[in-house]
Amino acid sequence: xxxxxxxxxxxxxxxxxxxxxxxxxxxxxxxxxxxxxxxxxxxxxxxxxxxxxxxxxxxxxxxxxxxxxxxxxxxxxxxxxxxxxxxxxxxxxxxxxxxxxxxxxxxxxxxxxxxxxxxxxxxxxxxxxxxxxxxxxxxxxxxxxxxxxxxxxxxxxxxxxxxxxxxxxxxxxxxxxxxxxxxxxxxxxxxxxxxxxxxxxxxxxxxxxxxxxxxxxxxxxxxxxxxxxxxxxxxxx
Amino acid sequence: xxxxxxxxxxxxxxxxxxxxxxxxxxxxxxxxxxxxxxxxxxxxxxxxxxxxxxxxxxxxxxxxxxxxxxxxxxxxxxxxxxxxxxxxxxxxxxxxxxxxxxxxxxxxxxxxxxxxxxxxxxxxxxxxxxxxxxxxxxxxxxxxxxxxxxxxxxxxxxxxxxxxxxxxxxxxxxxxxxxxxxxxxxxxxxxxxxxxxxxxxxxxxxxxxxxxxxxxxxxxxxxxxxxxxxxxxxxxx
Numbered sequence: 117x118x119x120x121x122x123x124x125x126x127x128x129x130x131x132x133x134x135x136x137x138x139x140x141x142x143x144x145x146x147x148x149x150x151x152x153x154x155x156x157x158x159x160x161x162x163x164x165x166x167x168x169x170x171x172x173x174x175x176x177x178x179x180x181x182x183x184x185x186x187x188x189x190x191x192x193x194x195x196x197x198x199x200x201x202x203x204x205x206x207x208x209x210x211x212x213x214x215x216x217x218x219x220x221x222x223x224x225x226x227x228x229x230x231x232x233x234x235x236x237x238x239x240x241x242x243x244x245x246x247x248x249x250x251x252x253x254x255x256x257x258x259x260x261x262x263x264x265x266x267x268x269x270x271x272x273x274x275x276x277x278x279x280x281x282x283x284x285x286x287x288x289x290x291x292x293x294x295x296x297x298x299x300x301x302x303x304x305x306x307x308x309x310x311x312x313x314x315x316x317x318x319x320x321x322x323x324x325x326x327x328x329x330x331x332x333x334x335x336x337x338x339x340x341x342x343x344x345x346x347x348x349x350x351x352x353x
Numbered sequence: 354x355x356x357x358x359x360x361x362x363x364x365x366x367x368x369x370x371x372x373x374x375x376x377x378x379x380x381x382x383x384x385x386x387x388x389x390x391x392x393x394x395x396x397x398x399x400x401x402x403x404x405x406x407x408x409x410x411x412x413x414x415x416x417x418x419x420x421x422x423x424x425x426x427x428x429x430x431x432x433x434x435x436x437x438x439x440x441x442x443x444x445x446x447x448x449x450x451x452x453x454x455x456x457x458x459x460x461x462x463x464x465x466x467x468x469x470x471x472x473x474x475x476x477x478x479x480x481x482x483x484x485x486x487x488x489x490x491x492x493x494x495x496x497x498x499x500x501x502x503x504x505x506x507x508x509x510x511x512x513x514x515x516x517x518x519x520x521x522x523x524x525x526x527x528x529x530x531x532x533x534x535x536x537x538x539x540x541x542x543x544x545x546x547x548x549x550x551x552x553x554x555x556x557x558x559x560x561x562x563x564x565x566x567x568x569x570x571x572x573x574x575x576x577x578x579x580x581x582x583x584x585x586x587x588x589x590x
Binding site: 185187239247248249251252255256262263264265269270287288289290 | 422424476484485486488489492493499500501502506507524525526527
């Protein structure tokens with residue numbers, strides 16, 4: 117492992133890395149569908165919803181669209197998938213409620229214990245495309261012990277825009293080399309490394325049995341850990 | 354007390370309201386002066402330093418100066434007062450260290466207990482002119498349980514610029530009426546109320562025996578509390 121003695125802050129990707137969005141969203145879809153007497157494949161809805169995520173971010177990040185937060189993008193994606201997935205009869209109130217399911221995602225089982233240990237030694241914050249209000253919602257519900265929320269809405273863009281990573285370092289008043297991004301996504305880590313941040317990979321099975329990518333580290337990231345508890349151990353926390 | 358059943362978030366002024374800057378800064382001035390063999394009136398240094406605070410903010414907020422954070426302003430103020438206060442012989446490293454004393458301010462004795470109670474019921478964050486890195490420094494050292502840091506550097510301005518109060522509400526995705534500012538300063542609360550935020554006053558003797566203002570509430574603020582524990586009780590937390 118490279119010398120990380122100068123490390124001061126850990127920033128975390130959230131969807132997939134910290135929280136299990138797929139099971140959490142599917143659970144809320146299932147509950148609502150049952151209440152409305154709709155037959156849906158809830159996991160397929162979650163997968164389709166997440167499938168529209170990257171292209172929706174790109175409309176803002178690369179498409180010159182004025183910044184809108186992830187609730188807006190999630191709502192547009194839900195409206196697009198509702199028809200094909202048997203949710204077309206859902207009214208506005210139900211759709212607003214489903215969009216807010218992304219504020220109520222459960223962490224992976226190792227997360228709270230791992231973060232609690234890491235917090236003793238490092239500044240911790242989410243560096244997520246989910247906006248500040250969404251991050252506060254997730255964290256407060258399950259007790260994620262963040263020191264600061266460093267969501268990309270603060271910079272009115274989305275990862276992997278360099279402005280997001282560098283903006284987080286600037287707010288923390290730390291050189292990028294003193295900040296480590298923890299992510300379950302190799303492309304997120306590659307973007308961070310290119311800007312001088314440190315990198316930590318944790319493999320997550322966020323997509324279920326069909327997951328085809330990010331099953332393992334694809335580069336010599338500064339730390340590669342089995343989960344957040346292992347990460348804490350490897351970082352001496 | 355007005356109906357506050359809709360309240361979701363409490364945002365806090367920090368210098369004076371959450372932390373006792375005067376005693377904390379004087380302590381560090383005293384320690385450094387002794388180490389360097391300088392005779393100084395440490396409380397007078399703290400008072401003079403804080404005296405330059407409001408005018409220094411105004412150079413950015415009202416003067417059209419590009420945004421600089423409070424470390425920069427604190428350093429300029431320190432350089433200005435060093436001569437008259439017997440600190441002219443301090444080198445750059447000592448001055449950097451003294452500026453960082455503002456990241457190591459002690460909370461008033463009721464703060465941690467009060468915030469811990471309030472956190473069970475409300476989203477909590479500092480809404481301070483001290484930047485995010487400074488707020489993280491203060492909070493981590495003494496365990497302030499913030500949910501998010503809402504410092505005014507996020508908006509590249511300083512209170513009482515309306516953009517600071519409204520920016521915090523926007524990041525929390527809350528109507529101003531669902532956000533209450535807690536402050537020991539009547540003018541801060543007046544600025545917040547004018548924008549529709551709720552207001553809570555806690556009297557603090559931040560200036561020591563010579564304090565001439567903010568000894569009591571000067572308006573019918575939504576809550577008036579003796580300290581943060583009383584505030585928690587009054588807000589049902």
